[in-house]
Amino acid sequence: MKIIKYIKKKDNRYEIILDDNKYLLYEDVILKYDLLLKKNIDTTELNSILKDNIYEEAYNKALKYINTKLRCKKEIIKYLNNYDKDIIDYVINKLIKNNYLNNKLYISSYINDSLLLSNKGYNKILNELLNLDFNREEIINHLDNIDLNIWEDRIIKYIDKKSRCNNKYSINYLKNKILNELINLGYERTLINNCLENITSSNEDEIIEKEYNKIYNSLCKKYSSKELEYNIIKKLLSKGFNYEDIKNVILKNKNC
Numbered sequence: 001m002k003i004i005k006y007i008k009k010k011d012n013r014y015e016i017i018l019d020d021n022k023y024l025l026y027e028d029v030i031l032k033y034d035l036l037l038k039k040n041i042d043t044t045e046l047n048s049i050l051k052d053n054i055y056e057e058a059y060n061k062a063l064k065y066i067n068t069k070l071r072c073k074k075e076i077i078k079y080l081n082n083y084d085k086d087i088i089d090y091v092i093n094k095l096i097k098n099n100y101l102n103n104k105l106y107i108s109s110y111i112n113d114s115l116l117l118s119n120k121g122y123n124k125i126l127n128e129l130l131n132l133d134f135n136r137e138e139i140i141n142h143l144d145n146i147d148l149n150i151w152e153d154r155i156i157k158y159i160d161k162k163s164r165c166n167n168k169y170s171i172n173y174l175k176n177k178i179l180n181e182l183i184n185l186g187y188e189r190t191l192i193n194n195c196l197e198n199i200t201s202s203n204e205d206e207i208i209e210k211e212y213n214k215i216y217n218s219l220c221k222k223y224s225s226k227e228l229e230y231n232i233i234k235k236l237l238s239k240g241f242n243y244e245d246i247k248n249v250i251l252k253n254k255n256c
Contacts (some may be wrong), residue, residue, distance in 0.1 A: 012060065018046070025049065026056035058083045059091045063100070072106050074133045107134060107142050115150070119158055122151060124186025148191075155187055155195045163199060168211055173240020175199060208241050212249045 008015045013024045018041060029052050030036060033045065041049070058080055065071060065079050073092060080088050095101045107129060114120045120128075122143055129139045162178050169177065175196050182192045215235045216228075223231055229250060236246045 023050070023053075025053050026060060028056050029053050054083075055087055055090050058087050059094055062091050062095060066095070066100055070106050070109050071101075072103075072132050072134070073101055076101070103134060103138060104142075107139055111142055111146070115146075115154075119154065119185050121154070121182065121186030122146075122188065124184075127186070151187065151191060152195060155182060155192055158182060158185075159195055159199060167207060168239065169207070170240035170242070171199065171204060172242075176240070204245075208236065208245055208249050211236060211239060211241070212246075212253065216253070 010024065013026050014030050014035070016023050016025055016030075016035065025035070029049060032052065033041075033049055035041075035049075062071075062076050062080060065076070071079075076092060076095065077088055080091060083091075092101065110129060111125055114125050114128075126136075126139055126143060130136060158181075159178055162181075163174065166174050178199075179189070179192055179196060183189060212232065215232050219228055219231050219235075232250065233243070233246050236249075237243065
């Protein structure tokens with residue numbers, strides 16, 4: 001039989017001294033075993049107390065993890081991977097019971113953050129949430145509440161930004177580049193193509209001229225005559241410029 005000599009609260013735990021041994025126990029454990037009232041504890045009960053304290057340790061660790069940002073079940077399980085499965089199951093169940101793990105709230109928050117803080121489209125957000133083990137139907141219910149115009153506006157803003165920054169690609173090459181980037185970001189091909197139809201370039205002549213000069217300066221010391229012209233054409237074709245436009249810019253510069 002061990003005698004309780006001292007109990008003092010420290011944050012969300014209690015420091016308890018039994019004989020000459022000191023323990024830090026969580027409040028739920030203290031209350032479960034009525035340790036504020038008891039004077040003596042036998043060895044069997046002490047072992048049960050210490051075991052339950054590990055469960056509460058894992059739970060409180062998960063609570064601190066959740067306090068930094070919303071977490072899902074998969075993230076909690078991964079975070080507590082040093083604990084036994086029965087402890088993790090206990091933590092998950094207690095978090096759900098206390099509404100710290102709420103699928104609807106997490107999915108809604110994840111989607112809102114993705115819309116505010118990233119360029120992610122419908123499919124990318126869907127796949128990321130599926131990878132977190134959420135139910136497809138539940139995710140789609142949230143995503144389908146987003147107006148189609150929102151996805152279109154995001155695509156148009158992305159296209160506009162990329163178009164304004166373009167100083168080295170032909171309009172056709174740029175369209176294909178943007179299309180692939182937006183597909184990788186999770187937007188629907190049909191929706192992207194509809195938005196890309198309105199892209200035009202008012203400075204295509206300037207771009208091809210600039211690219212010609214840059215390529216010419218990098219190759220003129222290595223090649224000459226027909227070989228130089230062939231390699232310039234090859235480089236400009238790779239950037240999506242029209243063959244006739246390339247020949248015209250070459251001819252123009254020959255006559256200068």
